[in-house]
Amino acid sequence: MASKTNPSTPRLSEAARVLNIPEGITSSGFGRVRRVAERLDIHFDRWQEGIGTLMLAKRADGGYASSVGGIGMSICRQTGKTFTVGTIIVIECLTHPGLKVIWTAHRTRTSAETFKSMQALVKRPGLARHCKAIRQTNGQEEIAFANGSRILFGAREQGFGRGFAAVDVIIFDEAQILTEKALEDMIPTANAAKNPLIIHMGTPPRPVDPGEVFAERRTAGLNHDPDSVWIEFGADRDCDTADPDAWAQANPSYPHRTKPTAMLRMLKNLGEDSFRREALGIWDQDSEHAAIDPELWAQAATVERKPGGWTAMAVDMPPHRGWITIGACQAYADGTAHIDIAALKGVRRHGTGWPIAYLAERWPRLAAVVIDAQSPATVLIPPLKAAGIDVTVTGASDMGKACGRMLDMLQYHELTHKAGRQPLDQAAAGANIRRIGTGGAFGWNKLGSDVDISPLVATTLALHGAVTSTRRPGDEPEQRMIELP
Structure with a gap:
């Protein structure tokens, strides 16, 4: 000086x-x-x-x-x-x-x-x-x-x-x-x-x-x-x-x-x-709480995804097991991806068996079906395998990579999500992070008791499956993203 x-x-x-x-x-x-x-x-x-x-x-x-x-x-x-x-x-x-x-x-x-x-x-x-x-x-x-x-x-x-x-x-x-x-x-x-x-x-x-x-x-x-x-x-x-x-x-x-x-x-x-x-000292909005920047999430919203690519799906349940979410991801050769909720149903009304038939019907056209080892949705793994589905089971390291990948892709505008999906929007707005191990990895956590982050977890795992799987089934030039009923 x-x-x-x-x-x-x-x-x-x-x-x-x-x-x-x-x-x-x-x-x-x-x-x-x-x-x-x-x-x-x-x-x-x-x-x-x-x-x-x-x-x-x-x-x-x-x-x-x-x-x-x-x-x-x-x-x-x-x-x-x-x-x-x-x-x-x-x-x-x-x-x-x-x-x-x-x-x-x-x-x-x-x-x-x-x-x-x-x-x-x-x-x-x-x-x-x-x-x-x-x-x-x-x-x-x-x-x-x-x-x-x-x-x-x-x-x-x-x-x-x-x-x-x-x-x-x-x-x-x-x-x-x-x-x-x-x-x-x-x-x-x-x-x-x-x-x-x-x-x-x-x-x-x-x-x-x-x-x-x-x-x-x-x-x-x-x-x-x-x-x-x-x-x-x-x-x-x-x-x-x-x-x-x-x-x-x-x-x-x-x-x-x-x-x-x-x-x-x-x-x-x-x-x-x-x-x-x-260099400019600008704090993220609610960076002391929310894991996902609301501005980046809003910028990533789109009414229609681009055609082409391949699809992976993932299943998650909240700890109270009140409903089941199936998340979907369409990945593309240029490194971009699009996420959406494929299906979300309450367990009390629809039970826990419906994802088996749902995914079995679509498995021939899917790159991966993913469930995290810490999720209550692991109860679905045996019947899914019995239905001929090769389930990818992720561990803590995979979850850390998946969450980091989602934030990075949002940051670099390589990820889009279906606009107007209220459960997914609420999950993204209400997600905090939890540390995984000592190497800087993290997973999604929830900010409050009224927040359900399972739609975010399901789409994050679907993104992980789409990016990491080498399976490319089917001869169709374009695979259709499943829409929420």
Whole structure:
């Protein structure tokens, strides 16, 4: 970062899209930090000073105003967050002997990059003499100061953070990928500290990210939690991603520090959707709840599917076994697909035997019939096999791939669905995600007790069957999609 403050840079109140300030602030420790920084020839922009003032804001008893609720920052890439937060933390270490700081990222690569940036910072003239040692062992890095203060760096994916005690400052970098388990492991480490600071900073999470923790921080900020700080930078949801005005709205470092070429490079290499989240700070609508973006789902609706392709079907039942859904998918050689509900009937009126005859009649023209191993619909597998149908039974790994495939195809406009199918629309609107294993896979879950996601599960599995099956039966040039009675 440059050493001269640009007086034309915006204040935090002008730059932040959302700003929640805790109640009862009487002072801030940032004044001391700024004076030390100036002696070291380090200068902050006005919005960075605002962040520092809120980070170190105190109440009358001397405790940090955000000590209970924490500090959350939804901050875009290429804004200088490591410089801003890192400089403040380093100076706090210099002025508070024995301070213990944990800086943790989700990925090893991110942790390593942060450590490298912080090494460069402490090697600046005036700071180097206060640095006792820089250590790197077993994937855990440390900057140790002559006065006993320490900053430890590590990746949560490697288990870093467990076992520490009396930690004064915890920084959760990449907070959009912060799991409840990691939070539970690390928050108790600050319980013995006299005046702890807990900082969450990241970009808006993707639907597949375990972003619930970060989203909860955001919800608290939006609801004006009196004990927490929430700072959110972002452009308008409907902005043109190539518009420099949107870049300036989202990134207070643009254009005096973050140059246009850097933004264009991100736009070209990230793709528009990732660029909206990571460079423009735009949160998905209801991303803290819904798994499927309602805008993408609406864009994928179509009255008629295109001709051709091959058909697969899948069966699912909700846990209460009140009805049975048969989902259908028409897949095409160009990699696109169309999903629909083929049939949906109540068990009380129609029983459980009707799918056998329904699918047996159509099996000669189907590429696959799919049922998930965890579904109550597994009771249909023996009679379906007895009817000569080769049922594909999916496991957890298959479900993870199927759900990820559906989201990806929606994102890249490769998937359509029949417009006006209310059960499927309701399922898509009411679906959350559940984690499968530790590798980032997920399956559909429901948001509330009144939501039935079995139509979504059935069509997702039908898509999986259509894409993965090599069976192409029949000589007909076109196979007809079964319409809902």
